[in-house]
Amino acid sequence: MTEHAIPYYWSSVDWPRFVEDYPPPPAFTGAMASLSDEGLRELQDQRFRERVREAWNVPFYNDRWRAAGLEPGDVRGLDDIAKIPTFTSGDLKQSIEDEPPFGSHQNFALKAMASPLKIQSSGGTSGLPRPTLFDPVAWEAQAVQFARAFHAQGGRVGDILQITLTNSLANTAWCSSTAAMNWCGMVPLTTGSGVVTPSKRQLELAREWGTAGWVAFGEYLKILAETAVREGVDLQKDLRTKFVHTYLGVDVEGHLRKLLSDAWGCKVFDNYGTHEVGLVGFECRSHDGLHVNDDTAVLEIADRGTGDVVGAGEPGNLVVTSLHRSVPPIIRYDLKDLMRVSAREACGCGLRTTKLSGFLGRSDEMVKLRATSVYPRSAQDVIQGDARTTGEFLCIVETVGQGLASRERMRVQIETRGGQESAIRADMVKKLHTAFGVAVDVEIVPSGSLASRTGLGGEGKVKRLLDLR
Ligand SMILES: [Zn+2]
Structure with missing residues (x-):
């Protein structure tokens, strides 16, 4: 590597300009309220044009866009966004394979070292996790989103924010602690997951140090609630919890939210984001959908079959264009x-x-069963709505039979608290048939037996699909 001057963090960003561009709280509320729809469109358009201009210099985009018949100048603004081909995580993976170590979408940044950089990564279900580079703007803008x-x-x-995710490869804990300390005056307490700080100790710290807010996955909040019962800690009387910031997954009927808010005696807030685009949406105290950080992202919804953009309120694949990211640019990422x-x-x-x-499911986890599209995560609502289960489940897809007689089958393993096995199985077969639109097999398994395969209690998102085909 050639010798570069040190790109100091403190001098790498025009901070007054940064906070004007991406207002942290409380200024964000007023900034958004006073901006007309045309004003917002203009702001997004200007940032979009800037990101597109940069992306033409990035081989990943230049190659893909030229292959789609585009020339610089063809995309003049947001009105032309649909001309740009979308990409998926598979394309990023390919880019990394073709041009290691970070791919043709972001190797340029490490070569130039024009600003400080940091590496975070995806969960990585198989093989190496997918790395994403961050420069200071990408880093701090996502922290502002969280703040x-x-x-x-x-x-x-002054509120203490207990972050039960580990500052490691995954991004959420870092975003949360940076947001709390740099952008909203909260005091981060990064306890890490239960693997790093045992659940009993997490509760002791919260009680003694006065935790006001929690950042945790829904599954871990359940574990903490169960630990509290076991250890004689009263979550509602012994702790001073004001709010819980979490990721509810598919919770259309609100079963998981209710379970958590009943146990914790506080408001539970759903959020949505990924490590490449940051926290795209967050719930407020009105609990009426997730507010989009509109100054940092343009969202489109694409039809699952045709890829065409659908209208407001229609379900489909979320396609995100980041308005603040230059390292790497993220333009029309089909998540x-x-x-x-x-x-x-x-x-x-x-x-x-x-x-x-809220989250409705993952397209790449979709399983075709007898010509019906099945989304494994949509079982969450049904299973977590039944108190006889622990709420934990795993969908296993496999091929049974040979040749022409072979067919695909899905088995849903569900953890229960013991007893009433056949009644629970019968109920679940019926309810999952309704939820999935197709019949599946149900297997009752003992409480705690799925954790090693779902990754419950560890880092990252819990897995709900095991594909054995
Ligand atoms: Zn609101």
Whole structure:
């Protein structure tokens, strides 16, 4: 590597300009409320044109866009966004394979070292995790996104925020602690997951140090609640929890939310993001959809079959264009997450943004069973709504039979608390048939037996699909 001058963090960003561009709380509320729809469109358009201009210099985009028949100048603004081909995580993976170590979409940044850089990564279900580079703007803008969420969810200056995710390869814990300390005056307490700080100790720290907010996955909040019962800690009387910032997954009927808010005696807030685009959406105290960080991302919803952009309120794959990211640029990333986006409107909390539905499922986990599209995560609602189960489950897809007689089968393993096995199985067969639109087999398994395969209690998202085909 050639010798570079040290790119100091402190001098790498024009900070006054940064906070004007991406206002942290509480200024964000007023900034969004006072911006007209045309004003927002203009702001997004200007940032979009800037990102497209940069992306033409990045081989990943230059190659793909030219292959799609585009020339620089063909995309003049947001009105032309549909001309740009979308890409998926598979394309990023390919880019990394073709041009290691970080791919043709981001190797340029490491070569230049024009600014400080950091590496985070995806969960990595098979093989190496997918790395993403961050420069200071990408790093701090995603922290501002999180700070806006914490503020909208009731986090205030001096509140202790207990972060039960580990500052490691995954991004969420880093975003949360950077957001709390740099952008909203909260005091981060990074306990890490239960693997790093045992659940019993997590509760002791919260009780003694006065934790006001938690950042945790829904599954871990359940484990903490169960630990509290076992250890004689009263979550509602012994702790001073004001809010829980979490990721509910597919919770259309609100079973998991209710379970958690009943156990914790506080408001539970759903959020949505990925390590490449940051926290795209967050819930406020009105609990009426997720507020979109409109100044940092343009969201489109694409039809799962044709890829065509669908209208407001229609479900489909979420396609995100990041408006703040230059390292690497993220332009029309099809995340394969099923969501809905609704039009911008004023909310009871004072914000005025477009809104995102909760998570509806993952397209790349879709399984075709007898010509029906089945989304394994949509079982969550049914299973977690039944108190006889622990809420934990795993969908296993496999091929049975040989040759022409072979067919695909899905078995759903469900953990129960013991007893009533055949009654629970019969109920679940019926309810899952309705949820999936096709019959599946149900297997009752003992409490705690799925954790090693779902990754419950570890880092990253819990797995719900095991594909044995
Ligand atoms: Zn709101």
